[in-house]
Amino acid sequence: MSTREKIQRNSRGKFIVIGSLLMIFGIALLSFSYFKEKKIQAFETMNLQLSSINQKEETVIEDPPDVENLEEEPVEEPPQEETPAPVVIPYIGTLEIPQINLKRGFVAKDSPYNNINYAITTLPSSTYPDVEKGNFILVAHSGSAAISFFRNLYKLAVGDAAYVEYNNVRYQYRIVNIYYVEKTGSVALRRNYDKTTMTLITCTYQDDTKQTVYILEQESQMPL
C-alpha cells in the first residue's frame, strides 16, 4: 500500500472514531433531560423515605380570615431566596394526586428549601392542612423543566381527588373549582371560608400570560 493510501485510511479511521463519539455524545445530549428527570425522581424517592422517619410536627396558628369577606383575597408570590443545593430535602409532608401519578413532598414554610426551584412550595400566607377552615396553598412550576413538579396539573378536572399526608394524618381533598388569573405577581383566591381547603397554583398550560388556580375542599382525614 502506498503512503498516500495509508494516510487516507488513517484519516478515515479517525473520522469514524470521531463520528461515532459525536453520535454517542448526541444520544447522550438527547437523553439528558430524561435522565435528569429520573435523577430528580430518585432524590424525591429518598427524600420521601427519609421524611417519613424525620417528620417534624409544625403547626402554624394564624389569625382566621374574615368570614364575611367572601370576595377575592390577594396572595403575594414568595420572594426568591438563594440557598445551597441540598443533598436531601427535609420534607414534612407529601402531596399525592393519583390521577396524574404525582407524589411529592413539601417542606416547612420557614425551611430554606421552601423554594420553587427545589420543591413544591408552601406560600407564607398558607396554613397547614390540620388548621380548621384554613387554606393550604402550594405552588410549583408547570412546563417541561425538571423542576416542573406541576407539569401535569392541567390534566385535572373538577371532582378529581388529591391527598396530603402531614403529621401522621392523611387528608383527602377534592377539586371544586379551577379558574385562570392573569400573571400580575399576586393571585386572587376564591374559596369557601367555611371549609378547609387546599389551593394549587401553577402557570397555565401553553399560556405564558396566565396562572391556573385549583381549589380543593377537604373531605376527610384518617390517621396513619
Place this chain on the structure above:
Amino acid sequence: MIPISLFEQFIKFGELLLSNPLYLGLFIIFVLLFLFQFLNVKRRNVVVQIFVSVLFLGLMAFVILGYRESILTGLDYLIERLVLNLYFPSFIIYMIVILFSYLIFVYTTFHKKFSSIVKKINTGFFTFIQFLFCVFLIIVITEKIDISSRIAMYQSQDLTMVLQMSMILFLLWLLALVVAYYIKLIRKYFTKKEKLQS
C-alpha cells in the same frame, strides 16, 4: 407463600402452558426454533441460520408491538431503579461495585494485552475509589451507622456524599474503558485491513 419442590414447579408450569393456547403456541414455536438451530450447529446451513434469526426477531417484534406499553413501563421502572441505585446505592450494591473495581484493576494490570493508557486510567480510578471506600468505613464506624438499612445510611450527609462520589467515579471509569476499547477496535480493524492490502 410457601416453597414448592422443583417437580411441583414443573407440574404447575405444564398446567400454565395448557391453560392458554397462546402459551402453548409460543412454547411449540420456541421448541421448534431450538431444534432447528440445535440440529444445524454441525451442518452450518446458512439458510436455516437466517430463517431462525428472522423468526426470533419476528417473535420479539410481535411481543414488543403487542405489549409495548407494558415493556416501556417496565424499562422506565428499570431505569428509575438504576438511577436510584446510582445515587443512593444500598450496601450490597456498593460492595458489588468495590468488588468489580478490584476485578477490573487486577485483570487489566496483570494482562499484557492492555495498553499503558488503559492501565494508567485503571490505576487512577481504582486508587480513588479505594480511598473513598476507606473513608466510607471510617464514617460508618465513627458515626455507628446501620449499613443494613438504606435509610439509616443516607441520614448522614457525609456518607451520602462519599457513596455518590464512588458510584459516579465507577460509572465514569466504565465509560472511559468502553471508549478506550472502542477506539482500540477501530484501530485494530484498520491495521488489519492495511496488513491484508500490503
